[in-house]
Amino acid sequence: MERAGTILYLDGVSVAFDGFKAIQNLSFVLKRGEMRAIIGPNGAGKTTMMDIVTGKTRPDEGDVYFNGTIDLTRHDEADIATLGIGRKFQKPTVFESLTVADNLSLALAAPRDVFSVLFARESSGRARRIDEILEIVRLGHRREHVAANLSHGQKQWLEIGMLLAQDPKLLLVDEPVAGMTDAETEETARLLREIAATHSVVVVEHDMHFVRELDVKVTCLHEGSVLSEGSLDHVSSDKRVIEVYLGR
Numbered sequence: 001m002e003r004a005g006t007i008l009y010l011d012g013v014s015v016a017f018d019g020f021k022a023i024q025n026l027s028f029v030l031k032r033g034e035m036r037a038i039i040g041p042n043g044a045g046k047t048t049m050m051d052i053v054t055g056k057t058r059p060d061e062g063d064v065y066f067n068g069t070i071d072l073t074r075h076d077e078a079d080i081a082t083l084g085i086g087r088k089f090q091k092p093t094v095f096e097s098l099t100v101a102d103n104l105s106l107a108l109a110a111p112r113d114v115f116s117v118l119f120a121r122e123s124s125g126r127a128r129r130i131d132e133i134l135e136i137v138r139l140g141h142r143r144e145h146v147a148a149n150l151s152h153g154q155k156q157w158l159e160i161g162m163l164l165a166q167d168p169k170l171l172l173v174d175e176p177v178a179g180m181t182d183a184e185t186e187e188t189a190r191l192l193r194e195i196a197a198t199h200s201v202v203v204v205e206h207d208m209h210f211v212r213e214l215d216v217k218v219t220c221l222h223e224g225s226v227l228s229e230g231s232l233d234h235v236s237s238d239k240r241v242i243e244v245y246l247g248r
């Protein structure tokens with residue numbers, strides 16, 4: 001496989017925990033600017049794959065490259081975040097007692113200390129960036145609201161905004177619509193499609209309605225490798241996918 005033009009390139013990746021192979025000879029390629037949905041049954045290795053990409057877990061074998069040239073197996077978690085890979089975990093972890101705008105401000109200013117961020121006047125460039133992000137994540141009208149008062153879906157959007165504030169090239173988003181209302185789920189698909197116009201994105205999700213709304217190529221993992229890949233129609237009509245995942 002050709003690494004040029006890829007944002008994420010995994011080839012022949014394996015990792016075992018106490019002899020149990022969670023990832024087995026996994027190959028996965030994401031083109032620069034692409035959004036991909038990853039599906040698969042519990043234990044398929046989706047989280048472990050994300051852990052490998054972000055440097056939390058080191059593979060026993062295989063190649064893992066970012067942006068075509070950067071060997072991620074030679075970098076630790078902090079390095080990888082700085083290189084431009086942002087991850088959003090399933091559960092929102094916003095600062096509940098701070099306003100929406102202050103949550104974003106903290107995310108923008110990650111390397112600096114909290115007090116200078118909260119008490120310094122926002123420079124106009126920062127304020128503009130916060131406004132842009134608020135617009136993208138549908139929270140413009142909630143700017144000065146305390147995060148604790150947001151709905152579950154809005155907290156998820158705020159956290160996606162906090163990820164954007166770090167200006168990643170690649171976003172890894174884990175089960176963003178779990179627990180959301182149908183309306184929020186559909187809005188999240190639109191929101192991610194907008195983000196994907198200027199970023200590469202990997203979304204792990206079980207909600208097939210949401211995956212259909214994303215309207216992107218799908219990879220189904222099973223037992224640590226790719227079971228099926230292609231359009232949602234292709235993958236969801238694959239007998240093996242029905243057997244291990246969709247048909248249960």
Ligand SMILES: Nc1ncnc2c1ncn2[C@@H]1O[C@H](COP(=O)(O)OP(=O)(O)OP(=O)(O)O)[C@@H](O)[C@H]1O
Pocket residue numbers: 017018020021022040041042043044045046047048049
């Ligand atoms: N640190 C670890 N030590 C031992 N086993 C682990 C570890 N991490 C993951 N596993 C095992 O590896 C397998 C893959 O797990 P993983 O969490 O990657 O699956 P998943 O596809 O994300 O599942 P889910 O949809 O439930 O989140 C599972 O059988 C899990 O128990």
